Amino acid sequence: MPEESVENIDFEDLNNRAISQPLVRHIYTADPSAHVFNGKIYIYPSHDIDAGEAFDDLGSHFAMEDYHVLSMDSITSEAVDHGVALHVNDVPWAEKQLWAPDANEKDGKYYLFFPAKDHDGIFRIGVAISDLPTGPFVPQAEAIKGSFSIDPAVFKDDDGSYYLYFGGIWGGQLQRWREGIFNAAVPESPLAHLPAVNEPALCPKVARLTDNLLELTETPQDVLITDENGNPLLQGDADRRFFEASWLHKYNGKYYFSYSTGDTHFLCYAIGDNPYGPFTYQGKILNPVVGWTTHHSICEVEGKWYLFYHDSSLSKGVTHLRSVKVTELTHDAEGKIQTIEPYE
Ligand code: FUB
Numbered sequence: 001m002p003e004e005s006v007e008n009i010d011f012e013d014l015n016n017r018a019i020s021q022p023l024v025r026h027i028y029t030a031d032p033s034a035h036v037f038n039g040k041i042y043i044y045p046s047h048d049i050d051a052g053e054a055f056d057d058l059g060s061h062f063a064m065e066d067y068h069v070l071s072m073d074s075i076t077s078e079a080v081d082h083g084v085a086l087h088v089n090d091v092p093w094a095e096k097q098l099w100a101p102d103a104n105e106k107d108g109k110y111y112l113f114f115p116a117k118d119h120d121g122i123f124r125i126g127v128a129i130s131d132l133p134t135g136p137f138v139p140q141a142e143a144i145k146g147s148f149s150i151d152p153a154v155f156k157d158d159d160g161s162y163y164l165y166f167g168g169i170w171g172g173q174l175q176r177w178r179e180g181i182f183n184a185a186v187p188e189s190p191l192a193h194l195p196a197v198n199e200p201a202l203c204p205k206v207a208r209l210t211d212n213l214l215e216l217t218e219t220p221q222d223v224l225i226t227d228e229n230g231n232p233l234l235q236g237d238a239d240r241r242f243f244e245a246s247w248l249h250k251y252n253g254k255y256y257f258s259y260s261t262g263d264t265h266f267l268c269y270a271i272g273d274n275p276y277g278p279f280t281y282q283g284k285i286l287n288p289v290v291g292w293t294t295h296h297s298i299c300e301v302e303g304k305w306y307l308f309y310h311d312s313s314l315s316k317g318v319t320h321l322r323s324v325k326v327t328e329l330t331h332d333a334e335g336k337i338q339t340i341e342p343y344e
Contacts, residue, residue, distance in 0.1 A: 006290060006317030014290070014313045019343055022314050022323035023070060023079040030322035031100030031245070032308035033153065034299040037110075041301060042133045043070040043079065043308060044103045044112065045324050057190040059171030061320045064098045065089075067114065069134045075301050075326065085135030086112060086128050093143050094126065095119045099172075100245065100295055104154040104162060104213070105133065111213045112137045113152040113164065122182055123173050125152045125166055127214055146207075146216050148182070149174045151295070154209070155248035155275065162213055163275045165223065167204040168244030169194065170262065174202050197236030201225075204246045204259065206276055223257060224278040225270045233281060238264045240281055245295040248275065251305075251331055258285055260294045267296050267309070269337055284339045285329070292319040298329060305329045307340060 015021070023029070028048035035042050044067065051063035066087040070079045088094050094116035101114040112128045112135070125147035128137030144164075150172040153165045167174045170190035176183040183193055195202060203222035210217050225233050225242055233241045243262025248255060257279045258269040265288035270279035286294065291312030299306055307329040315321035330338045 009290060009313075009317065011313060011316045014343065017343075020325040020327045022325060023072075024081055024324070025314060027068065027081065028315065028321045029068070029070070029324040030293070030310040031151075031295040032310060032324040032326075033100070033102040033247075033297045034306070034308040034326075035103065035105070036299065036301055037105050037133045040133075041072040041075065041299070042103070043072070043324060044101050045070065045310075046098065046100050046322075048321050050318075050321060055319075057170055058188065059097075059099075062097060062099060062171075063320075065096075067098060067101055067112070067135075067137075069103075070324070071134060075304075075306060082134035085130075086114070086137045086139065088116060091116060091126060091128075091139045092141050093118055093124065094139075095121075097123075099123075100151045102153045102297075103133070104156055106156075106162070106213055110135075110137070111154070113154055115150040115152060115166075118143065122148070123150050124148060125150075125164070140214060144215060146219065148177050149205070151244050151246055153246045153248060153297075154213075155250075157250070157275055161275075162209040163206055163248070164209055164216065164220075165204055165206050165246035165248055165257075166220075167202070167223075167242070167246060168262075169202055170243075172244050174204075178202070195235040197234065199235055200232035201235045201237065201241035203232075204242050204257075208275075221276060223276070225257070225259075226278050226280055228280060230278075230280075239266060240268060247297050249298045249300075252335055254335060255279070256298070256337075258296065258298060260296075262293075265289070265292070265294055267294055267307075271335070282336060285337050286340045286342060289313075289342045290317055291322055293322070305331065309342075311342065 124143035205220035289311035
């Protein structure tokens with residue numbers, strides 16, 4: 001539900017109805033990456049603030065400075081905020097804009113993966129390490145070599161391999177990496193450097209991580225999303241093509257790649273046979289919410305599947321002041337995900 005229509009919304013009603021409500025209300029949180037570690041639910045969200053930055057289509061108003069980790073004993077328990085887990089001032093290579101993070105665990109250590117703009121204004125992805133799932137996390141001195149753009153999501157496959165998915169167009173700068181190096185040419189407009197509407201859409205990226213989870217084993221590869229005939233989705237197919245917010249979950253041996261369509265405000269998914277794809281487009285997971293952005297994770301908790309997502313209903317429609325929510329997600333007998341209506 002994009003911003004222009006918020007004046008018609010009865011927020012009083014929305015914020016009191018028996019529909020999914022914010023997991024926490026004392027801070028604004030967004031872009032939730034949820035995992036179960038040692039039987040407990042941990043959520044790694046962005047921490048939204050109003051830093052007074054002007055609104056633009058590059059997302060300058062998303063000027064977040066730190067991360068807080070949330071935890072829940074069960075899906076119905078209250079979420080606990082564990083305080084500041086990482087601050088941008090403690091990341092040597094980063095200057096600003098701590099956008100959507102993810103985390104994963106290996107051999108008793110916890111790894112927080114996060115995007116930020118470096119001192120040249122280029123989004124990179126960094127890693128920070130902790131002995132606890134809640135942090136505090138100690139960042140590596142440099143961003144991951146060969147990383148770029150935003151929205152990291154780290155998937156652990158059953159064979160113990162970890163894969164980093166990432167990318168986002170417009171403010172996420174993916175369109176500036178089409179030739180393999182950052183295209184610094186002006187204009188900085190979010191629409192410059194994009195494919196034409198009749199060309200294949202830009203693909204999110206994937207690379208397998210090294211055993212210590214600190215580097216890429218390979219040059220990031222395209223995550224190809226095709227239609228039912230095997231043709232790449234086109235840039236003009238705005239209701240289906242990738243924009244940002246990669247996530248990967250595995251269900252009944254199939255790989256489900258899900259993502260946001262950004263300016264058309266859907267969460268969609270595609271299915272493949274391996275972590276690299278190609279993935280065939282299947283449908284919508286979530287219809288538009290209040291606020292411009294939509295970003296999620298999908299997590300199994302005690303045999304049921306849940307969609308963690310955000311909206312801007314608590315802030316009455318302020319796009320950069322969002323709240324994390326959770327709702328059950330259903331795979332039907334054929335493995336199709338039933339589309340969720342956020343306010344019904
Ligand atoms: O939170 C900042 C950005 O907004 C995220 O990185 C995008 O996915 C969108 O949710």
